Amino acid sequence: MRFLTAGESHGPALVAIIEGFPAKVPVVQEAIDRELARRQLGFGRGGRMKIERDQVEILSGVRSGATIGSPICLRINNRDWPRWSGVMAPFTPPETATVNLAADPLLDKVSTVVTTPRPGHADLSGAFKYGYTDLRNIIERASARETAARVAVGAFAKLLLAEFGIFIGSYVTHIGGVGEDYREPLTPAAQARVDESPVRAVNPELAQAMVETIEAAREQKETLGGIFVVYATGVPPGLGSHVHWDRRIDGQLAQAVMGIPGIKGVEFGVGFKGADLVGSQMHDAIGFTTETGWQRASNRAGGIEGGITNGEPLILRAAMKPIPTLYRGLPSVDLKTRQPRAAGAERSDLTAVPAAGVVAEAMVAWVLAAALQEKFGGDTLPELKRAYRSYREGLDAGPADS
Template identity: 50%
Template sequence: MRYLTAGESHGKQLTTIIEGVPAKMTLHRDEINESLLRRQKGYGRGRRMQIETDLVEITSGVRHGETLGSPISLVITNDDYRHWESIMGEDPISEDTKLRRVVTKPRPGHADLNGALKYGHRDMRNVLERSSARETAARVAAGAVAKILLRQLGIEVCGYVKEIRGIIAGEKNQFTIQEKQELSEQSPVRTLDKQVEKQMMDAIDEAKKAGDSIGGVAEVVVEGMPAGIGSYVHYDRKLDGRIAGSVMSINAFKGVEFGIGFEAAEKFGSEVHDEILWNKERGYYRASNRLGGFEGGMTTGMPIIVKGVMKPIPTLYKPLQSVDIDSKEPFHASIERSDSCAVPAAAVVMEHVVAFELARAITEQFSSDHFPTLKREITQYRDRIRNF
């Protein structure tokens, strides 16, 4: 499985093309829309979420509720495009009109300046339109298809907020993954810990009042993945490495860890590694899960636990120092519309990019042309490793 996205933040539409989804898999548009609407929720979001209602149109690869095995194309129309057509339209315009619309002032923390240097754009709108986090809607659409595939194989994925600006949610390991899914949906900040929910919301309000932004930590947990998915043979087939790369590719993410992650640096080996046990019902399992469900680039069969660190988003009401690329004069960059905290929404994005990497690994490792065959092979594999 692989996917490609296209589209600009204020362009006509976002497009996702997914290749490699097995044929004869049940796929309904409503399930994809559910994921897209979840991405738009979250305390601290800006006005853009009220302007756009992200709903998908499936334009190929699905017939009568089942996948065909051919590429699936998904389209999300930008409702606000009518106000941007003169700015973002594909047809040529006069030089005088073009000059009046040029963006020459790069915003600190964004791709504006680096993208302009790389591609030679004097008008940095050519950079900021594509580098915008709006593109994550297209990635969530791809991840939604992956989540549907995983769910039909008995694998569940859940993303939620672990921390916002130093306010840390308590461990909630007593909850089932279904309960975690429900709790995160009920929370405005997508946390499982009701005791810190209000503190997180107050921190977001304080940042917004100060014209600033705050970041945090999102966590994704996956249950039902069998052991041995991924590979130790080549560096680029290690599944935890792929997942880490996918999380780091989300806008504003700056760190990834599995299980206890960086905390392992402070501990003895005896306090880090997970002892191996066996019984007839479960087969091989671990006494603990400090490594977050991975050993040697492969799944252990324990829940996958991955955290992603999101920096405060750089689009601020509070001005920051920058330089106009044409005049070379200093100026203070500021913006009128922004999220003060996007961590709750980013948890949804992270959930979906992780899901896609898991689905991709499964379709690489097992027969994936025909979904009923894939499902049968997964069942046989689970039986084999349980009785190994």
């Protein structure tokens, strides 16, 4: 299984193509659109979220409400495209005028040609790599707008995982230094309450403190980062492998989450805290009874040992830096004049930590779904289920040489 996305932030649409997805997986479009809507929520989002109402258009690979085994092509239209059509057209030179952004209370207009890179963004490094002085060519694809396509892809992965009782959720634990050290899976009811929170926090009192912190940042024209948790329950043991570095499931998950714009750190289970523990305090004791089967006394490993899932809930935490687009630009240098100049502003969020958690859910879902398909094989969902049932029956007796 693999996927590709295409599209610019202010182009006509985002597109994704999924290859190798099993046939006969039931598809509900409302489930995909619901994931897209979750990504757009969260206190501190910018004016773009007032414009876009993301919905997926399925162009191929699905018929009569189920996948058919051929490549799945998805399209998400950008409603902001008409305002940018002259700037982002494939064959028209970019205009030097500005684009009206009246929907954003903090920003009236932006330059269509950008020559001053923003510190912390892909602008300058992208200019070096691709040889541009008009940074619009970097900004448009580096934008986190592209993650909408990843969420749509991840929604398909979630539909597949749900057939095996695997559920994935997320929540925010820190924004702007306000937070708590909590890293446990949630019940479906608790996850539903999280998705109703303005910052997707578990604790309502903490959520209010986060909102106040974001409001203070708005007054100062600042941005905020934070930490979120992604968890997966129902994950069977045996996904991933210890035999090669690139088959280790924790490495695959870390790469998938680190690939989200703004993510600067990923950890599993107790993560960096484990470095301060002695071995007897860190590792999860193993038990077995005929009534409950294999079990662990704790889950400090976060559901992964030796690059392989161990049957415990998967627990992943990620740190997101403050958004580098500031409405009060940091010092920079104009690429054409080489003169000092304050970095310009693009329409942006004050914080996107709540949304990043939803994007990370999608990426975790994709990695787990791909690992599930690799482990159990088959071109169709019924084939996968037969192999999975046989595997689970064998686990009840424990590992065997035959």
